[in-house]
Amino acid sequence: MTDLSQNPCIICVAITGSLPTKENNPAVPITVAEQIESTHEAFEAGATIAHCHVRDDEGKPTSDPERFARLKEGLEKHCPGMIVQLSTGGRSGAGRTRGGMLPLSPDMASLSVGSNNFPTRVYENPPDLVDWLAAEMLTHGVKPEIEAFDLSHILQAAKMHRDGRIKDRPYVQFVMGVKNAMPADREVFDYYIHTVKRLFGADTPWCAAGIGADQITLNDWAISSGGHART
Amino acid sequence: MTDLSQNPCIICVAITGSLPTKENNPAVPITVAEQIESTHEAFEAGATIAHCHVRDDEGKPTSDPERFARLKEGLEKHCPGMIVQLSTGGRSGAGRTRGGMLPLSPDMASLSVGSNNFPTRVYENPPDLVDWLAAEMLTHGVKPEIEAFDLSHILQAAKMHRDGRIKDRPYVQFVMGVKNAMPADREVFDYYIHTVKRLFGADTPWCAAGIGADQITLNDWAISSGGHART
Ligand SMILES: [Zn+2]
Ligand SMILES: [Zn+2]
Ligand SMILES: [Zn+2]
Numbered sequence A, B: 001m002t003d004l005s006q007n008p009c010i011i012c013v014a015i016t017g018s019l020p021t022k023e024n025n026p027a028v029p030i031t032v033a034e035q036i037e038s039t040h041e042a043f044e045a046g047a048t049i050a051h052c053h054v055r056d057d058e059g060k061p062t063s064d065p066e067r068f069a070r071l072k073e074g075l076e077k078h079c080p081g082m083i084v085q086l087s088t089g090g091r092s093g094a095g096r097t098r099g100g101m102l103p104l105s106p107d108m109a110s111l112s113v114g115s116n117n118f119p120t121r122v123y124e125n126p127p128d129l130v131d132w133l134a135a136e137m138l139t140h141g142v143k144p145e146i147e148a149f150d151l152s153h154i155l156q157a158a159k160m161h162r163d164g165r166i167k168d169r170p171y172v173q174f175v176m177g178v179k180n181a182m183p184a185d186r187e188v189f190d191y192y193i194h195t196v197k198r199l200f201g202a203d204t205p206w207c208a209a210g211i212g213a214d215q216i217t218l219n220d221w222a223i224s225s226g227g228h229a230r231t
């Protein structure tokens, strides 16, 4: 697996995401075959990490380990060397089903370490679920990507690293632009970077993702500030 | 009601709080009579705001409007001029029962505008409940104290102020030291102050509360940085 701190330009491509459906965008890859095809294009264009969600036969988000297994296998075959990151996010399931694919030992998996509001509901990551997901990642040798929807999530990752719940120096993704969570605010963005450097060292890699209309903004900010971008 | 920005030293006394019981501390005032007695002492000692929780007959946290009414009435009689702030916090009830006392039109009420983790669970403040509580405060002329358990809560208060859901410039309390939420971190504390000044103006009053062992630390930080303390 690529060393994130050595690579000067990591592009993380989010395959499918958790929200769009064929109805609002017919180009969204839904089947595993479509996902592999579209990721392969991004891989050829230079993407380093594939952040993966999967869908069921009706196109709805799911955490089905069998789907994830087929996607992971396909990506390993068609995009050799690409980092496969599976989502344990809460839009695709509830409770421990969110981590049911971790025994596949992907290179990475997303990990939320706190709770926050989403546009119409609470994004629930209760402490016992966070600890269970982190423990599963330790067991199966999966590197977490910390999804920081707010500042305390970075400090919580630091605490989990200090007490051994997270093995390596945390790799944090700043998520901005989710309604009712953290907006895309340049000052806060800079303070996030400052906080990551303060807590984990000046050379710590990080990445950023803007939601919806803020995606382009966050890519600009991340690339011009030495971070990795998600497209 | 005292103008918070004019008073050089506001002390906010938390009556009873939501957690302690007679079993872990026999000195905790539980009945309304005990609460008025103990607040009166704090008032004579200079406390300006009474942040109030109430208990039921078994000593458990409740949002019972009738209890709140008796406490408010007693405080107004015994501590004239003291600002009465009623808690709409989630430890004392669920959903809209948390705001059932707002028709009493207290001077202030606490308002959480986001969700976060607590030591063993999610502190749930879903967007529709936040909006309903804020609307009730507008209707009944209640000034909210924004409970900022994380940085995004300050930005969310700013957004709610911009679009009219919060009438006056928000009065923010920084809450630190809750396990699995924001720890007592001096750098973050200073950034909270910076953010309040940036969003609401350099002369904006604010206050801070440390939980458990962090209470003394936060009081020190708040008083030495020009904020109001909660004791
Ligand atoms: Zn990423
Ligand atoms: Zn995702
Ligand atoms: Zn206060």
Ligand SMILES: [Zn+2]
Binding pocket: B014, B017, B018, B051, B053, B087, B089, B110
């Ligand atoms: Zn309270």
